[in-house]
Amino acid sequence: MQTRSNLNALSLLLLLGAATAAEAQVQPELAKRYFEEATKLCERDAGRLWGCRSVVRW
């Protein structure tokens, strides 16, 4: 029973580890949203803060 219990705990740890790794992956759709947010704010700034340069340029 002890072995089984340990194996169950190990399986749980592996699952949790896999879940953590999956969460830590860069999700393309999420990254796209982040990029769009930043781009929108930069476009709104339109170089107001730092002269002719925009905060971000492509």
Next chain:
Amino acid sequence: MVIVDQATGTRATSQPEPEGPPPRFGGLADGPVSWGGLRWFSFPLYMLPEKDADVRQQVMLHGLFHRIQPELGLITDDGFNEHLDTLEGRVWIQLEWRALRRAVESSGSDRAVAIADALAFRRERRRLFPGAADNERRDEIREGLATYTGVAAWANSPADAARAAAAALAGGESQPAFVGNFEAHSGPAYGVLLDDLLPGWRRQVRSTSDLGDMLASATNTPPTTDIAVAAARYDAATLRTTEEARDRAQQVRVAELHRRFVDGPVLTMPAQAAGPATRPAA
């Protein structure tokens, strides 16, 4: 822009990846990278909280400022600000933050007095620690302006920016240490105040500038002369009591660590060659 997660080896880019091998991306720290003849800015995924869009957007705008910072001529060497971990350094910078916060949240004569107080506290700290002025200034220009940009480009209005600057100042006092992050708390406030009082300051600022001096030039009020009276306006007595307790605890901890790792048994490893022992042979 590049978002990377070093642990899983995954990344996303804001435009198609260039040909050729990618550069080495920092896993823990954000920073600019060259890739395919372009200058990118790399964000570790963990620095971009999914559930806090305001923080995430400010972090990204902060990073994008770093990307163009060389072109703006606003690059400085690192400052050495260990004095901000001493009793007096901590007391006087927190008083500066409290006065800056009052300045950001007020207007008219109240604002003028608060700015004069902040500049007096700043001057007193720099009087106590020779060299502090230049060391602090360098970090304020390099990182403080980046944090200000994150707030200013994110804000929907000057009032939004002022609220974010006040929040950054308030958050400073809860940090366990101020060395290496103090400028992130005061940078937005100096920028927001300069936006109000010195239009065009961003065209004037240089890598050699001092944000406090720029703010002083924008006001007609000289720094407060009676700093004891000024400090009392910001509950300095309670602050000093708290900081003295922290300082005593810190000294006990340092003494304990010294006893364990310096006075106690020490493992000495012979160096096989001259030079840094941790650098592997090429």
